[in-house]
Amino acid sequence: MTLELTAGDQSMLHGEQGSAAAAAMKILVAFSKAVGARKLLDIAGAHIDGCLYHGQASLDFVEMLIEGGGRVRVPTTLNVGSFDLIHPGLVKMPVSQETPARRLMKAHLELGCQATFTCAPYQTRFRPRFGEQIAWGESNAIVFANSVIGARTNRYGDFIDLCCAMTGRAPAWGLHLSENRRGQVLFELTDAAFEPSDALFVGVGLIIGQRARDRIPVISGLPQPRDEDQLKALGAAAATTGAVALFHAVGITPEAKTPDEALHGLAPEEKIRISRADIHHALARLSSVPDGVQLAAVSLGTPHFSHEEWMRLLPLLREVGPGKGVPIYVNTGRATLTRLQDEGALAGMEAFGLVPVTDTCTYVTSILERLDGVVMTNSGKWAHYAPGNIGVSVAFGDMEDCVRSAAAGRVVRGAP
Amino acid sequence: MKTPARTGTFHLSGSAQGPALVLSQALSFWGGIDVETGDIIDHSHPDLGGNIAGKILVMPSGRGSSSSSSVLAEAIRRGTAPAGIILERPDPILAVGAIVAEFLYEISMPLVVCDMSGIVSGDRIAIGLGEDAQAMVSKL
Numbered sequence: 203m204t205l206e207l208t209a210g211d212q213s214m215l216h217g218e219q220g221s222a223a224a225a226a227m228k229i230l231v232a233f234s235k236a237v238g239a240r241k242l243l244d245i246a247g248a249h250i251d252g253c254l255y256h257g258q259a260s261l262d263f264v265e266m267l268i269e270g271g272g273r274v275r276v277p278t279t280l281n282v283g284s285f286d287l288i289h290p291g292l293v294k295m296p297v298s299q300e301t302p303a304r305r306l307m308k309a310h311l312e313l314g315c316q317a318t319f320t321c322a323p324y325q326t327r328f329r330p331r332f333g334e335q336i337a338w339g340e341s342n343a344i345v346f347a348n349s350v351i352g353a354r355t356n357r358y359g360d361f362i363d364l365c366c367a368m369t370g371r372a373p374a375w376g377l378h379l380s381e382n383r384r385g386q387v388l389f390e391l392t393d394a395a396f397e398p399s400d401a402l403f404v405g406v407g408l409i410i411g412q413r414a415r416d417r418i419p420v421i422s423g424l425p426q427p428r429d430e431d432q433l434k435a436l437g438a439a440a441a442t443t444g445a446v447a448l449f450h451a452v453g454i455t456p457e458a459k460t461p462d463e464a465l466h467g468l469a470p471e472e473k474i475r476i477s478r479a480d481i482h483h484a485l486a487r488l489s490s491v492p493d494g495v496q497l498a499a500v501s502l503g504t505p506h507f508s509h510e511e512w513m514r515l516l517p518l519l520r521e522v523g524p525g526k527g528v529p530i531y532v533n534t535g536r537a538t539l540t541r542l543q544d545e546g547a548l549a550g551m552e553a554f555g556l557v558p559v560t561d562t563c564t565y566v567t568s569i570l571e572r573l574d575g576v577v578m579t580n581s582g583k584w585a586h587y588a589p590g591n592i593g594v595s596v597a598f599g600d601m602e603d604c605v606r607s608a609a610a611g612r613v614v615r616g617a618p
Numbered sequence: 619m620k621t622p623a624r625t626g627t628f629h630l631s632g633s634a635q636g637p638a639l640v641l642s643q644a645l646s647f648w649g650g651i652d653v654e655t656g657d658i659i660d661h662s663h664p665d666l667g668g669n670i671a672g673k674i675l676v677m678p679s680g681r682g683s684s685s686s687s688s689v690l691a692e693a694i695r696r697g698t699a700p701a702g703i704i705l706e707r708p709d710p711i712l713a714v715g716a717i718v719a720e721f722l723y724e725i726s727m728p729l730v731v732c733d734m735s736g737i738v739s740g741d742r743i744a745i746g747l748g749e750d751a752q753a754m755v756s757k758l
Contacts, residue, residue, distance in 0.1 A: 229717055236629040236713045254685055257653055257692035262722050359687035359711035361718045416679060416707055445644075445681055487662075587649045589661045 205234050206241045214369055222272025226368035233362050239373030243335055247276050248367035249323045251339030252360045253283035253310055254566055255303040263361055264309040267368065274314045275370035279323040281340045282506075283307040284567045287319070288536055288560045294568045307561075315367070319561035320535035322434070322506040324351060327537075332456055335378055337366030341441035342434070342505045342583065348448035350433045352456040354378050357447045377448055381466075383457060385450045387414050388470035391423030393478045398425040400600045403432040404582040405481035407439025408488075411446050413474055420464040422452040431511055438505050439582035488585035488598035491576050493613050495597070498575025500604045501564045503533035504584040511601075512542055518602060519554040524609035526555045529571065536560040555608060565591050578604050578613060623756035625748055626704070626732025629713035630720065634702035634728050635758070638741040639673040641665050644681035647689040647712070656698035674743040675700035676734050680709030690715030694727050702728045702745045704737070704755060730755060 207215065215231065217224040234242065252260060284303040286292045295303065311317055318326055321340050330336050330353035338344050338355040339362075347353040356376040358366060366372045376382055389410055396402055402425070410419040419440070427433050433451070440446035450458035458464035502515065515532065524530065539560050542548050548558065564570060565588040570577065578597040579585055585598045597613045607614050643664060645651070650660035656671030670693075680686060690712055693699035699719075703712060708731050716729045728745045730753040737743065741757050748754035 225721070229714070229721060232630075232717050233710060233714055236717070237708065237710050251685060252688070254688070256648075256685065256688035257695070259691040259695045259719065259722065260688050263691075263718060266722065357711060359714050360685055361687050361691070362710070362714040445679065586662065590649050590659045 205231060205239060207231070211242055211371065220271045222267040222270030223368055225266065225270060226272070226365040229361065230365040230369055230371065230373070234373035237373055237375050239375035241374045242371040243374040243378060245276055245337050245366055245370060245372045246334045247328060247330055247336045248274065248278045248363055249281060249336070249338040249340060249343055250278060250310060250315060250363050250367060251281040252364055253280050253307050253319065255284045255299070255306050260360065261302050261306050261309065264306065264313070267364070268309060268312050272313050272368055274367040276367060277328055278315045278367040279318040279326060279328045280310055280315050281319070281343070282321050282562045282566065283319055284562060286559055286561045288539070292559060292569050293562065318535065318537065320506050321563065322508065322535060325506065325508050325535060325538065335372065337363055337372045339363035342438035344447050345437035345441045345449065346434055348377055349437055349450065349455050350430055357445065383448060384418065384466040384468065385420030385458070385464040386417035386471045387419050388465070388473045389419055389421045390473060390475050391421070392475045396423070396425050398428055398432065400432060400435060400580060401485055402481060403427065403436040404439045405484045406476060407436035408443050408484040408582055409476055409480055410449060411440035411442060411444030414444055414446055416445055417471065418448050418450070419446060420450045420452065420458065420461065420470065422461060424451045424454060426454065429510055431508055434505055435582065442583045442586045485598060488582060488596065490589065490595045491597050491613065493615055495576050496612050497528050497578055497607055498572040499528060499570050499577045500530040500608045501577055501579045501584055502530065502581070502601065502604060504563055504565065504579070504581040507532050507534040507538065509538055509541060512538070512547065515601060516547060516551065518605050519551060519556065522605050522609050524554050524605060526553065527611055528555055528608040529557050530555045530605070530608050531557045531559050531564045531569065533559045533563045568592070570594070576613065578607050580604050623754045624732055626730040626753040626755055628751065628753045629708065629729035629731060630716040630727070631747060631751065631753070632726035632728035633746045634674065635742065635744045636672050636674045636701040638676050638737050638739055638743045639668060639670060640734070640737055640739045641675070641677040644677055644679045646681045647686035651689055651693065653689055653693050653696065653698060656693065670700045671698045673700045674702045674704060674745065676704045676737050678734070679705055679707040680712045686711050687715035687718070691719040694719035694725050695723055699727055702730065704730050704732060704734055706734050707731065728753070
């Protein structure tokens with residue numbers, strides 16, 4: 203199979219538009235051949251998951267592009283980094299790591315990327331539109347863009363997302379093409395009248411991630427979500443336990459008005475039933491500790507808290523009134539934080555133990571004061587990754603349980 | 619005794635040899651691998667505690683976060699990466715990590731997509747270049 207390149211692609215490849223564009227095109231071409239694409243297509247935007255410092259290789263790559271006079275060619279947002287640039291005291295890191303971690307974030311700005319530093323670029327003014335071709339990194343952002351918005355991206359990883367941004371091109375393959383967006387596995391919620399609780403959406407996400415493998419899941423019987431944050435949590439969980447880049451929820455997501463539309467008129471390759479017991483079992487696996495144990499911290503906002511989530515959290519904090527004993531970390535985008543500050547919404551909230559975190563996330567870097575205790579979260583993704591990443595024990599619960607547990611100083615679930 | 623080689627498709631071509639480490643479940647490099655040692659640190663993975671450095675890593679597919687490209691590239695730079703990777707299903711995220719590491723450091727870690735049946739942990743596996751740029755995977 204050959205890859206056809208346009209005159210513009212060829213010009214970049216042969217260095218006529220600078221050595222950085224040439225390097226980016228060279229990697230993009232190698233990648234496109236690896237995935238079997240026949241040509242490249244134009245993209246309207248990119249989201250770069252390259253700001254987390256995973257070591258020297260991350261930085262070497264970006265510095266190489268800067269030296270070559272590189273500049274992104276489409277509007278490009280940045281995912282979280284390893285450092286909170288707005289609250290520099292929060293991240294505890296030896297200078298030997300802090301210097302390259304900060305440099306990596308700044309180096310991306312020198313390439314013309316936007317200083318969004320959020321894993322939820324769909325909550326910014328750069329949110330793509332239905333049908334737009336984009337090249338996004340960050341697994342939760344990818345599944346949200348494809349599923350909830352109906353924009354089109356594959357799972358682009360570090361490096362290749364930047365190569366797409368530097369060239370304005372992406373391989374014409376996978377989820378960029380209509381025929382590859384067909385749902386293949388039908389998940390049916392069988393027990394009548396599931397309540398649209400936050401935990402339900404997390405549980406469904408965990409299960410479809412585990413069982414869909416590399417096939418596109420279609421979910422039927424899912425109750426109408428309260429808001430798109432519940433779909434965000436579902437997608438993030440599915441992209442954690444599996445490689446889900448697109449799901450269809452019948453009657454909810456834009457390419458699934460009917461089961462037929464989601465399945466492109468074909469029969470599903472497999473049908474899988476999801477019962478209440480399945481949800482319960484999937485969620486129980488997220489918690490490694492029993493109820494009642496002492497709590498060291500609460501972590502919310504993975505993916506980054508939306509303005510709507512803040513509007514649910516802040517009244518809850520006032521109502522329950524946790525003291526400062528158990529810090530409640532909330533990861534959010536800097537644009538969302540600025541808006542809250544402009545609205546005066548955060549005044550006095552530190553008395554409840556609230557610690558807003560921007561630009562990064564509590565499970566990718568050392569922010570938590572205490573790592574020896576139990577941390578409670580409402581995020582399936584955080585619960586899955588934090589034990590391996592930062593070595594904490596985790597209790598999963600919904601937002602209200604988390605706040606009530608912070609007030610009690612120990613894990614309490616099933617609050618009235 | 620040498621068994622007949624199987625053919626596969628290269629995501630990144632090259633040759634490598636080493637003992638197989640066969641994982642029954644997909645592993646996310648990000649959150650799943652300690653890049654300083656090559657240890658598997660994903661608590662939910664059945665092979666928790668194993669080590670990928672210098673192995674021919676054999677698994678059904680990649681999984682999870684798109685940050686796995688960087689972790690693989692850094693592991694290749696540090697010498698804690700597998701000598702080669704064999705996947706049953708294509709995984710462009712791992713492909714990018716391998717391509718970039720080769721580009722930056724001129725270290726080649728071949729990545730092959732082929733049938734993994736019959737390979738068990740501990741088998742000595744060789745990956746080489748076959749006809750028409752195909753990958754040849756053989757047990758030594």
